Amino acid sequence: MPKIIAERSDVIPVLAEIFREYGYEGASLSLIASRTGLGKGSLYHFFPGGKEQMASEVLREIDGWFEDAVYKPLRDADDPRAAILEMCRSVATYFWSGKRVCLIGAFALDNVRDRFSDAIRDYFAVWQRSLQQALVRIGHDADRASDIAEDAILSIQGALVLSRALDDAAVFERAMARVETGLLAGPDQGNGHTGS
Amino acid sequence: MPKIIAERSDVIPVLAEIFREYGYEGASLSLIASRTGLGKGSLYHFFPGGKEQMASEVLREIDGWFEDAVYKPLRDADDPRAAILEMCRSVATYFWSGKRVCLIGAFALDNVRDRFSDAIRDYFAVWQRSLQQALVRIGHDADRASDIAEDAILSIQGALVLSRALDDAAVFERAMARVETGLLAGPDQGNGHTGS
DNA sequence: ATTTTATTGTACCAATCGGTAAACAATTAT
DNA sequence: ATAATTGTTTACCGATTGGTACAATAAAAT
Numbered sequence: 001m002p003k004i005i006a007e008r009s010d011v012i013p014v015l016a017e018i019f020r021e022y023g024y025e026g027a028s029l030s031l032i033a034s035r036t037g038l039g040k041g042s043l044y045h046f047f048p049g050g051k052e053q054m055a056s057e058v059l060r061e062i063d064g065w066f067e068d069a070v071y072k073p074l075r076d077a078d079d080p081r082a083a084i085l086e087m088c089r090s091v092a093t094y095f096w097s098g099k100r101v102c103l104i105g106a107f108a109l110d111n112v113r114d115r116f117s118d119a120i121r122d123y124f125a126v127w128q129r130s131l132q133q134a135l136v137r138i139g140h141d142a143d144r145a146s147d148i149a150e151d152a153i154l155s156i157q158g159a160l161v162l163s164r165a166l167d168d169a170a171v172f173e174r175a176m177a178r179v180e181t182g183l184l185a186g187p188d189q190g191n192g193h194t195g196s
Numbered sequence: 197m198p199k200i201i202a203e204r205s206d207v208i209p210v211l212a213e214i215f216r217e218y219g220y221e222g223a224s225l226s227l228i229a230s231r232t233g234l235g236k237g238s239l240y241h242f243f244p245g246g247k248e249q250m251a252s253e254v255l256r257e258i259d260g261w262f263e264d265a266v267y268k269p270l271r272d273a274d275d276p277r278a279a280i281l282e283m284c285r286s287v288a289t290y291f292w293s294g295k296r297v298c299l300i301g302a303f304a305l306d307n308v309r310d311r312f313s314d315a316i317r318d319y320f321a322v323w324q325r326s327l328q329q330a331l332v333r334i335g336h337d338a339d340r341a342s343d344i345a346e347d348a349i350l351s352i353q354g355a356l357v358l359s360r361a362l363d364d365a366a367v368f369e370r371a372m373a374r375v376e377t378g379l380l381a382g383p384d385q386g387n388g389h390t391g392s
Numbered sequence: 393a394t395t396t397t398a399t400t401g402t403a404c405c406a407a408t409c410g411g412t413a414a415a416c417a418a419t420t421a422t
Numbered sequence: 423a424t425a426a427t428t429g430t431t432t433a434c435c436g437a438t439t440g441g442t443a444c445a446a447t448a449a450a451a452t
Binding site: 125159 | 217218219221222297300301302304305306307309313316317319320321343346347349350351352353354355356357358360361362363367370371374
C-alpha cells in the first residue's frame with residue numbers, strides 16, 4: 001500500500017482503476033479512501049462534488065487520453081492506414097488484451113448511464129466519427145465508412161464483454177485481429193457485409 | 197403498481213427486470229420488495245439465500261430460456277440456416293432492439309462477475325458452441341465456424357453496449373443485420389476477415 | 393516571524409444497506 | 423374440526439453508505 005499520491009491529478013488514474021474494478025456503486029468512499037490513501041477529508045477537499053465529481057473527472061480524463069492518443073491521430077495523421085493500425089495497437093495495449101474493462105462501456109450498461117449520459121455518448125460518438133473520417137480518407141464512401149467504424153467499435157466493446165465473461169484473453173486478441181483486418185481491407189474489394 | 201405475483205416462479209422475471217435496470221448492487225432489497233410487492237419476509241421465505249440466490253435463479257432462468265429458444269434449435273434443427281436466422285430474430289426481439297440490456301453481459305463487466313462466473317461463462321460458451329455447430333452443418337470447417345460464431349456473439353454484446361451508449365436503437369439493428377449477413381454467408385465464398 | 397492558505401485526521405450524521413426474528417394469518421392435509 | 427404447513431407482516435439488528443463539520447496541521451506567502 002504505497003502512498004505515492006502527491007498532487008491532485010495523480011489521484012484520478014487511481015480512481016479510474018477503482019471504478020473499473022468495482023463499478024460506480026461498488027466503489028465505496030471507504031474503499032476509495034483506503035486505495036488512494038487519502039482520507040475522506042482530503043477527498044472532499046479535492047472533489048467537493050463527492051463521488052459523482054470523481055467519476056465525472058475520471059471520465060473526462062479517459063476521454064482526453066483517447067482524444068490525444070487515438071481520435072486526433074485518426075483525423076489528422078498523414079497516413080490514415082497507419083493511424084488505424086496504430087489505433088488497434090493502442091486499444092489493445094490500453095485494455096491490456098481484454099483484462100482491463102472499458103469503464104465507459106461498463107457505465108453504459110449500468111444504471112449510472114443516465115447520470116453520465118453525455119460523456120458516455122460523446123466518447124463513442126467522437127470515436128466513431130474520427131474512425132469514419134480515416135476510413136473515408138482511405139477511399140471508402142461516407143456511408144460505408146460509418147458502417148465499418150461502427151462495427152469496429154462495437155466489436156471492441158463486445159470483445160471486452162466476451163473475453164471477460166469467458167476469462168479468456170485470446171478472445172479479445174482474435175477479435176482485435178478481425179477488427180484490424182476489417183478496417184484495413186481496401187475499399188476496392190467488394191467483400192464484407194453491409195446490411196440491407 | 198399492480199400486485200400480480202401469485203406464485204414463486206412469477207417473481208423471477210420481475211427480479212430479472214430489476215437487476216437489468218439497476219444492476220446487482222443497485223437493486224436494493226427495499227426496491228425489490230416494492231417492485232415485487234412482496235415484503236422482505238416473503239422474499240426471504242422464497243429465497244433464503246437472499247439477493248445472491250435471487251440473482252442466481254434469475255441467471256438460471258435466462259440461461260434456460262436461451263437454451264430452449266436459441267441454443268437447442270441451433271444444434272438440433274433440420275435446417276441450420278433457418279435456425280440461425282431464427283436466432284437473429286429471437287435475439288433482436290429478446291433485447292428489444294437494444295433497449296433491453298443483456299444482464300449476463302452486464303454482470304460480466306461488473307465486479308459481481310466473480311460471484312457468478314460459472315453461470316456467465318456457461319451462458320456464452322454454450323451459445324458459442326451451439327452456433328458453431330450450426331455453422332459447421334452449413335459447411336464451414338470447425339475452426340472457421342468457431343471464429344464466426346465468436347464474432348457474432350461478441351458483436352451482439354457490443355451492439356448492446358454501443359446502442360445504449362448512443363441511445364440509438366438503429367445501431368443495434370444495423371449490427372444485427374451485419375451479424376445475420378456474416379452468419380449466413382456460405383462457406384464457399386472466401387470473403388470476410390479471419391485473423392492471422 | 394507571522395499570517396494566510398492549502399491539506400488532512402477525527403468524529404460525527406442521518407439514511408440505507410442486507411439480513412433476522414418471531415408473531416401472525418392463510419392455506420392445506422388429516 | 424384440528425393440526426401442520428405455508429406465507430406474510432412488522433419491528434428490529436449491526437454494519438456501512440455518502441457526506442459534513444471542524445479542529446489540527448503543514449506549506450507558502452508576506
